[in-house]
Amino acid sequence: MYETPKCSVKGCEKSATVEVLLYDFYAELPEVRLEQDFTCPFLCSDQLVENEQEAFTAVTKSELTEWIEDLQDILKQGAPPYSRE
Numbered sequence: 001m002y003e004t005p006k007c008s009v010k011g012c013e014k015s016a017t018v019e020v021l022l023y024d025f026y027a028e029l030p031e032v033r034l035e036q037d038f039t040c041p042f043l044c045s046d047q048l049v050e051n052e053q054e055a056f057t058a059v060t061k062s063e064l065t066e067w068i069e070d071l072q073d074i075l076k077q078g079a080p081p082y083s084r085e
């Protein structure tokens, strides 16, 4: 029988609602990699909110905007060439 994993935060007995994945984007490749966060693989909804708030204070708004612009450029360049027939 499948058991819902428990939240990985110490002292928290809640059932996990999410599996934490680290999102890596390599602009040079371009490539996106998802890896499980082994230090804290599962989070309940409470810690998920905390985790996201922390994640967004780690980068400034301008850094985030720059990152999104880079990503958009790569997406545009990465599109298959249009060929007329």
Ligand SMILES: [Zn+2]
Pocket: 007, 008, 009, 012, 013, 014, 043, 044, 045, 046, 047
């Ligand atoms: Zn928790």
